[in-house]
Amino acid sequence: MGGFLLNLRDPMGVPFHPVVFQVLMILTFALHIMFVNFVVGGTLIALWGRLRGDKYGIKLSKAFARANTVNTSVAIVLGVAPLLFVQVIYDPLWYNANNISAWWALFFLITIAAAFTCAYLFYLGKSEKGGNPVWSLLSLAALVLSGVIIHAISVQMLHPEKWSQWITASGKVNLFGNRLYGFSLPRFLHFMVPSVALAGVYMMLYSWYFREREDRDPNYVQWVGELGVKIAIFASLIQAAVGVWWLLTIPSDLGFMTNPFFLVGALVALAFIGWLFVARKDPAANGLKTALFAFVAVFAMAASREALRSAYLSRFNYSILTYKINWSIGSTLLFFATFVMGLIVISYPLLLAFHAGRTPDSRAPLKLEGLNKLGRLVVFLPVLWLIVVVALGISISIKNGVLF
Amino acid sequence: MYPAWLVPVLGSGLIIAIIATFHILPSHLATGSFWFNVWLERKAYKENRPELLQFLKKYVLLILIFCFVYGSITGVWIWFSATVSSPRAISSLIHNYVWGWATEWVFFIIEIVAIYVYYYTFGKIDGQHHLRVGWTYAWGAWISMVIITGILAFMLTPGKWLETGKFFDGFFNPTYWPQLFTRTALMFSVAGIYAIIVASRLDNPDLKVEITRKAALWGIGGLIFGAIFAYWYILKLPPEAKNLVFGGELPYLKTLLKVAVIMGAVVGVYYVVFGLIAPHLSNPVVGIIVAIILFLGIGAGEGFREGVRRPYIINYFMYGSSQVIARSIPPKGVEEEVSKLNENGYLSVLYYLPEQLRTITENNKLEVGRILVVHQCAACHTLEPNGLLRPLPKLLSGMEKDDIRDLLDSLGDYAYMPPFIGTDEEKDAAAAYLATLAK
CATH class of the missing domain: 1.20.1630 (Formate dehydrogenase/DMSO reductase fold)
Known part of the structure; x- marks a missing residue:
């Protein structure tokens, strides 16, 4: 059974050790799914606040309406990286799983575009109470549908033994790619329920950030933080129950319950729930710590799910460790150097935004002279990048005789 | 595949x-x-x-x-x-x-x-x-x-x-x-x-x-x-x-x-x-x-840039539609696949085929032919007469099975067409299916 999977691997091999791609995939996926959760949970809260209709509810709804649009585009851009890396180490699985549900894979992008469009229409709504809640509801529906599709494709990845049966079940070979085949409710919920928890965490972070802004009503800011921690605790407990449910459905031959990644992941998740009870005493003050801890928990969950995937695929002797390597040190360096540069570059606008957001709108533009040095470096870095790459490009082009 | x-x-x-x-x-x-x-x-x-x-x-x-x-x-x-x-x-x-x-x-x-x-x-x-x-x-x-x-x-x-x-x-x-x-x-x-x-x-x-x-x-x-x-x-x-x-x-x-x-x-x-x-x-x-x-x-x-590399999808390296590797890249250990597939058959790499379609018989010939055509032709040619992309029924209209079989053999001679890849038996099956479209 495993033979055909290994034969489907790209004969080009991978340009660096496959574990590096795996780690990057988990890391970038964790960032991506965290923002996805912010958006899904944020849309729910925006809708709830809007329907509640009181002063605080509307204020919260408007805050989330705005955040949702930004977080959606961040989630999309962050999603590009794991999408890339999964194709490097799991190409036979990814391409098959998408291919047999081709129309759905394409429809996935339409539902995301629809969710975003509706989120913007809700945000731009002019009435005193904010946008028309129907937009928010439609956005939420489109988000859930996107989740269903990508979830089904991910489940399909884990079952190479079924691909052939799925597309030949009707007696004729179905190459239309018009059906979705995989779905597991507990697994799906394990991705969706954290949205509510993370929206709660986001509210704590919001409360932490704005409690220092003097033109904000401190009672409102306090209320957001307290509500946030309550929501986070409630949803995390449900999530724990969903996790147990999912665990019970995983075939015992995979030995997942004793898998070290799972055990660490479960411990981190429980520790996070424990921390929420501590943070409840002063949710605003603990906002940043909670958000960071939440990311660690999301990362640990992502790592456990990856361990689960490895366990499923070991049934077919598929291990990323056996992927052929055609070392490409130069391009690897290009990426990591650019990555470090990118972190420096984004630190500047992020710091500017951090200070600007904490300052009342009525103030004169902030001078922030302490950031000038960083700013000068940051505008220069992309130019430096270009100089290096162009010099490299010209020398290679001349060497290969392809410049003119 | x-x-x-x-x-x-x-x-x-x-x-x-x-x-x-x-x-x-x-x-x-x-x-x-x-x-x-x-x-x-x-x-x-x-x-x-x-x-x-x-x-x-x-x-x-x-x-x-x-x-x-x-x-x-x-x-x-x-x-x-x-x-x-x-x-x-x-x-x-x-x-x-x-x-x-x-x-x-x-x-x-x-x-x-x-x-x-x-x-x-x-x-x-x-x-x-x-x-x-x-x-x-x-x-x-x-x-x-x-x-x-x-x-x-x-x-x-x-x-x-x-x-x-x-x-x-x-x-x-x-x-x-x-x-x-x-x-x-x-x-x-x-x-x-x-x-x-x-x-x-x-x-x-x-x-x-x-x-x-x-x-x-x-x-x-x-x-x-x-x-x-x-x-x-x-x-x-x-x-x-x-x-x-x-x-x-x-x-x-x-x-x-x-x-x-x-x-x-x-x-x-x-x-x-x-x-x-x-x-x-x-x-x-x-x-x-x-x-x-x-x-x-x-x-x-952009359309020009995409079209001008035909019959390849990656020029000189991989054919469009069939996605077969046409050329070895020795430093990467990549081997061309055409000769092997011509010998062993294109079907040999279609893992998903049910048992009854793995060997060509008189009964399954048309279905196997259809699958081969979908793999090797359908990305660039639609199979319906009213199709938008160079429809095969129109291009082949009036041709008999034997003519089509000859055409498949000579496809690679056209500057912009990839060769039809597979054994003689497979080409027969594909031609038989294509003949049903040509009518």
């Missing part, structure tokens, strides 16, 4: 083309528009004109929504469409260029952070800081083009990579520089139209005329240099590609080229008339129409 994806009436190749077209507009606007924004913002600070900033803010929101949502979604969409219709080709590109794409992704992150901060900190931070964020975006966006062009150009001219298999040998390939320069010049032309549309909404008539004139000069410069570099690009096309276009093998490619030139000329006339001669007459509606014309021109150019 992965299962093929059969798209009735349209053909899976057309799906990629349609989706890619949606991406042209937001992607070029995303890279081009900010050069105008930073220019205008500098002017606002230098001449102390805060009204310009208000104005800029309004338009950045448009770029933000249009480019950063629909631009990135359509970009990922192209990726998914390639995934489902040409998985082996996209896989091959990714396994060579994963670090290139990952590097481009770093610039996407820079772009998105920069543009949101730029938008939300208008008037809240010092002008110099704000302008720096604008520059960061402009450079970041252009560099994303510097990167993706390497991979796009690779597909047509893999160059030295065919011998060495090395990342940078393929990246800085024979058509890289001309394509990068052409795109960059056209990017300024896109920025010019964008600026004119924006300026036509200004209340201050003097300012409107001033900006429109400057933008028209940018636009004209972009078109002139774009044309020069595009000519350079044509000169650097591989001989087989030139033969397809100018040797009369594929007349539609020449038509696409003509369309691109005519559209460019129309845009040039617009710049001269509404930009230089009568800038006060410019208005958003005409501007948007001309923007669409420019994008149609760029779209025709």
